[in-house]
Amino acid sequence: MPIYEFRCLHCGRLFEKLFINPSEKADIRCPRCQSDTCERVISRVNYVSRAGAGRTKPSVTTRSCAPGSSCTTIEIPGADD
Ligand SMILES: [Zn+2]
Numbered sequence: 030m031p032i033y034e035f036r037c038l039h040c041g042r043l044f045e046k047l048f049i050n051p052s053e054k055a056d057i058r059c060p061r062c063q064s065d066t067c068e069r070v071i072s073r074v075n076y077v078s079r080a081g082a083g084r085t086k087p088s089v090t091t092r093s094c095a096p097g098s099s100c101t102t103i104e105i106p107g108a109d110d
Pocket residue numbers: 037038039040041042059060061062063064
């Protein structure tokens with residue numbers, strides 16, 4: 030089951046929602062202010078922006094791994110701590 034991350038455009042709250050069935054997408058509300066003005070956040074980008082606030086940034090490398098597609102490798106400094 031997919032878990033999507035959303036950001037409330039009203040108060041900025043980040044929250045995750047688990048979709049058991051696709052029709053639930055019609056009912057996305059901020060758990061803090063109950064606003065339904067929320068945008069989907071792509072987790073990887075979100076993670077990078079969070080990590081970027083710290084002292085080190087993850088290294089993102091995109092390369093071709095097959096004709097017509099690419100692979101992305103993310104190296105996160107200090108992830109083993
Ligand atoms: Zn909100």
